Amino acid sequence: MxxxxxxxxxxxxxxxxxxxxxxxxxxxxxxxxxxxxxxxxxxxxxxxxxxxxxxxxxxxxxxxxxxxxxxxxAPIKQTKRKQSSRTIEFLYDDDDISLVNKPANLLTVPTKHREAHTLLSLVQRRYQSKDRNAQAFCVHRLDRGVSGVLVIAKSLEMAERLRDQFADRKPHRKYVAIVAGVPKAPEGRLVNYLSTDADLNRILVADETQGEIAITNYKVQSALSDAAVLEVKLETGRRNQIRVQLAELGHPILGDPRYRPRQAAHWAWQFQRIALHAECLGLKHPRTGEPLFFETAWPQEFRDFVRTQRKQS
CATH class of the missing domain: 3.10.290.10 (RNA-binding S4 domain)
Incomplete structure (x- = not known):
């Protein structure tokens, strides 16, 4: 360069x-x-x-x-500019942090390709409409195809305090996932070690010498004919953690193009997204210590899919 x-x-x-x-x-x-x-x-x-x-x-x-x-x-492709018109739902906003409801098919932050339009850039644009010097700091991420609650900090100090909470596994994080098939066990605790291969896919490895520990808890909320709605709670927050572990369990998330994509394909899931939504986030305010808890409604695609499946049964 x-x-x-x-x-x-x-x-x-x-x-x-x-x-x-x-x-x-x-x-x-x-x-x-x-x-x-x-x-x-x-x-x-x-x-x-x-x-x-x-x-x-x-x-x-x-x-x-x-x-x-x-x-x-080629500065920016016109197709990417269209994303700038997206509106982000703010669930909470004060002088230190914001909690937002991320839509699916939007990056949380830029990748190595330096995409201009991401959740972080859209949030920062809103901040700067009020204060030209305002900044937005990412604390944690959701995959591009995943929707749901995220916290954004307005200063590096608040970001570091929040990151410490996540590092100590203190925040409450609950997801809803729709998976292929119905798990035999109605609930379970998945413990694996994850690493990254040459293609940037997350893979399971033998122990902590080869990767990071990943812990996910799931509970079947609703068993459908050939799919299931799961409540998923995280103890750790590794990249692609839920997707990898549920796929390894034999029940990949519907619409997942990376982990067991053939099994993840479903005739009734015709949506251009992954069937995973960060439903709840609970944490302590980084300045005051006040407990904060936010819950979002299921995306319309989830409701439509479940309604269709129940009609078939």
């Missing part, structure tokens, strides 16, 4: 010192190219990434641009 840095000269007048204009002038770029670099996080001022074109620069500021060819040629 070709990172170039230029100092903002006094010769650029103050009214013309918006970051977008400065980048365009210093690096001789087109406005669309500047937009792409800003949106993808390729611009920094004095070492700090800035995505806001309106940000006011001062003389002497060091402007760094990562001139990635694909960002210069």
């Amino acid at each position: 070709a990172i170039q840095t230029e100092a903002l000269p006094e010769s650029i007048p103050v009214p013309a010192r918006s970051l977008a204009n400065v980048v365009k002038i210093l690096f001789k770029l087109q406005p669309a190219q500047v937009d792409g670099l800003l949106e993808q996080g390729y611009v920094a001022v004095n070492g700090r990434v800035k995505r806001q074109g309106w940000f006011r620069c001062d003389a002497g500021d060091e402007i760094s641009v990562d001139l990635v060819p694909q960002a210069i040629v």
Whole structure:
């Protein structure tokens, strides 16, 4: 990657010192190219990434641009821009944290590909509509295809306090999952060790020397003809944990394209998402210590599927 840095000269007048204009002038770029670099996080001022074109620069500021060819040629695909119109449901909001209801098919945070439109970017955009310097900090994540409750911090201090709670396994996390088939045991505690293979899939390994411990508790809420609705509670929070462990149990989550996808396919589940929803989240407020508990309704797809299945039985 070709990172170039230029100092903002006094010769650029103050009214013309918006970051977008400065980048365009210093690096001789087109406005669309500047937009792409800003949106993808390729611009920094004095070492700090800035995505806001309106940000006011001062003389002497060091402007760094990562001139990635694909960002210069194709800033952001129009299909991705459409996601910016999504509205995020806020369940709780104060000066320190927000709890939101993440929709399915939206990344929580950018991957290595630096996607511009994620839950975090949409939340931060809302914050900055009120305070241009506001920031949003991710505390935990949900997979792209999963919906449900997430907590977002408004400062690094609050984020670290919340992360400590998750590291100590203190938050209450309950999910609803619809799986293929009906587990023989009406409830169970799944304990496995997870690692990551070369294709970034999560796999089960023998012990703690090869991976991280993952603990999931499940209970059958409703047995349908060839599927089941499970209540799932986490003790640990590893990436893809619920999906991997339920697939290993022989009951993959419906619609899962990665873990036992053939078995996870169901004629009545025609939705472009995974049948997993973070239904409840309970934790302590990172500043006050006050207990907070939030519960969300089942997504419409879940209700439609269960209704269809019950009609078939």
